[in-house]
Structures are given as C-alpha cells and as structure tokens.
Amino acid sequence: MVGVADDASPTGELELSGRALEARMISEALEDAGLTLADVDGVCHAGSSMGLAEFLGIHPRFTDSTNTGGSSYEVHVEHAAAAIAAGLCDVVIGVYASTPRSDRKRGGGFRGGPGMMMGPNPMAEWEMPYGLRMPMGPYAMAATRHMSQYGTTSEQLAQIAVSTRQWATMNPKARHQDPLTIEEVLASPMQTSPLHLLDCCLVTDGAGAFVMTSAERARDLARPPIYVLGAGTCHDHSMISEMPDLTVTPGAISGANAFAMAGVKPGDVDLLMGYDSFTITALLHLEDLGFCAKGEGGPFVEDGKTAPGGSLPMNTNGGGLSYTHPGMYGMFLLVEAVRQLRGECGVRQVDGAEVAVAHGSGMVLSCMSTIVMGTEATL
Numbered sequence: 493m494v495g496v497a498d499d500a501s502p503t504g505e506l507e508l509s510g511r512a513l514e515a516r517m518i519s520e521a522l523e524d525a526g527l528t529l530a531d532v533d534g535v536c537h538a539g540s541s542m543g544l545a546e547f548l549g550i551h552p553r554f555t556d557s558t559n560t561g562g563s564s565y566e567v568h569v570e571h572a573a574a575a576i577a578a579g580l581c582d583v584v585i586g587v588y589a590s591t592p593r594s595d596r597k598r599g600g601g602f603r604g605g606p607g608m609m610m611g612p613n614p615m616a617e618w619e620m621p622y623g624l625r626m627p628m629g630p631y632a633m634a635a636t637r638h639m640s641q642y643g644t645t646s647e648q649l650a651q652i653a654v655s656t657r658q659w660a661t662m663n664p665k666a667r668h669q670d671p672l673t674i675e676e677v678l679a680s681p682m683q684t685s686p687l688h689l690l691d692c693c694l695v696t697d698g699a700g701a702f703v704m705t706s707a708e709r710a711r712d713l714a715r716p717p718i719y720v721l722g723a724g725t726c727h728d729h730s731m732i733s734e735m736p737d738l739t740v741t742p743g744a745i746s747g748a749n750a751f752a753m754a755g756v757k758p759g760d761v762d763l764l765m766g767y768d769s770f771t772i773t774a775l776l777h778l779e780d781l782g783f784c785a786k787g788e789g790g791p792f793v794e795d796g797k798t799a800p801g802g803s804l805p806m807n808t809n810g811g812g813l814s815y816t817h818p819g820m821y822g823m824f825l826l827v828e829a830v831r832q833l834r835g836e837c838g839v840r841q842v843d844g845a846e847v848a849v850a851h852g853s854g855m856v857l858s859c860m861s862t863i864v865m866g867t868e869a870t871l
Contacts, residue, residue: 494718500815502665517588518587532584533554534552534580535548556572565586570863589818631769641787644790652768652775663809672814694814698816698818716868718834724748743862750864753864781851825852
C-alpha cells in the first residue's frame, strides 16, 4: 500500500458526489503515493470498474468489480496483491464514494456508489415480509443470541460505542466528536431490540481510495510503503436466517488464514480496524479473530481495552459508529490502518504501531475479509 485518501466531515455531508468524488479521491491517493494516473494499470471498484476506467480514460490490464458489501475493499486488496504478485499489473487503484446523506437532502435517490445488495435479494422474499427490519434486524438477532448464550449485556455493547467515540473526539473529520457515556447509549432510542440508536452506525457521506504496487517499486515512492503480509476471505450465507451460527462469523476462517499467511498471532497486532456497523459486529470480530475466546467479548471490552490507552486500540478514526459510514465502510479501515502504520495520525497515533489488521464485514455478517499489514520492520 503506497497511497491512501479519504474524506468525511462533521456535518456528515460532502459537496461532490459520484464519479467526481471518486476521481478526487483517486487523485489524492495517487499524489500521496507520488504516482500519476498514467502509472495505473489496475482498477478495483465495487460497482463498475469498467465504467470508472472509461471515466478516467485509462485502459487497465487488471479489473475487479467484486461486491461483497462492506468487505469489498479488503477483498479488492487481496485480489490486487495476488494480481501484482502474478505480474498481471503493476499499479492498482481502489476507490469508494457514497453520499446517501446529501442525496436524501437533494431529493434524489442513491447516487454515490454501489448498493448493499447486487442482483436478486432473497431477504425481500423470505425474511422482510415477516417483519425483519433492515439493516438492524439481522444484527439484533445476532446480539440477542449472543446475550442468551453467553450472558453478554447491553452495557458491554455500549462500552464499544463509548470507546470508539473516545477515538472520534480526536478526529476533526468525525461526525460525532462529543464524549459519550454508557448511560447515554442505553438511553438512546431502541431501534431493534436489543440495539439502541447509538449501537448503530451512522448514515453519512464519505469517500476513500488506495493505491497498491509491488514491494520493489514501492521503495522509490513518496511515502514509506505498508506491506500486505496476509489476506483471507470467507463467506457462508446470504440471508441471516441461513447463518450457521449467529454467534460465529466467517471471520473465524478469514482471520485464521490471514494470520497464518502473515506469520503473526493476534497478540502481535498493534491496531485493529474492525468493521463496526453495529456494536455487536465489532464484538464478534474480537472473538472470531482470536483476541478473546468465543463468548468472552463482553467482559473483554468492559475495561476500555479498545479505547485510547487500551491494550488493543480499535477503530482509531472513530469507526462507523462515530466517524463516518456511507453504506460500505471497509475502505476506511484500510486508510486508517495505513496512516497509523506510517505514524501520521497526530493526537490519536498509536505509539510504535507496526502490525495492523483491517477486517471487513459484508452484507449481514455474511462475507468477512481480513488484511494483515505491516511496516518494513515486520518483513
């Protein structure tokens, strides 16, 4: 990873949208890397990589339009790394831009990027007619099951939101920057029991991009390169009613594979960027990636382990709960991980960070994709 860019705002809105916003993110990420559009020969886009390439006026040798929801961008990194290693291409860009908040104010439909569900939607036929509220319903089911099976409490879930907000108070672009308490989370309106409003992600505009190239070429570019040490992806259901175990996500497989490829263990990780569409999503990541045993996620977070000063800094930009969430959040996990490893995060910088994990979650806990990244010192 040699270049990144992202954009969000405290208002939750951005001026640009669509291809114009994507193009600006790509330009900023390429500038960050010290490259130009003429260097690009690979394109990743979760909607249409062909349409994006046409708009940019480039002719890529590698193209990827994989859409797995919020984990799409971790999947793109995995695919791009494999393509570069195989000699299929040399410089790959990935981009995401979505403006649901501004689009709603403009009176238009969704313009900013690909939708959550591509093609036929089985949930609309088999689940939603029975009252399953989207997108909260599937996550509320997982939280209810976890509570029943392991004794997890609403207070423990709320602590995840509180710890994440502590990071957001140090991010001037975050939508919410005021401190938060467990009591305030529990007092916020119930959405789908047991999830309160502040257990749920934001709806904001946002955009981001990354640039990847070979380790050899990266040595001569503008920023210290961040290396993809390991990657893994797994999905096991589309509808939440078909999830084999509501308390175990496919991250148990994607994470184990990524760690094995990287030659690291959870204890070696300095920073976790774990997709937090809901507080239960983040809690399941902690367990499935091996940072604590299954069922122990609630007690694990109680003392602020994931907050500033904690033993496992998580979602240091404020996450989807307090920073931004335009619909498919996985791009922002990658951008923050790279910046932390490069030591560029100012007051929220994690001291001595050398190994970071970006763990994306797509659809309804359906597709998990795990990227392990490291500085040159980890090679």
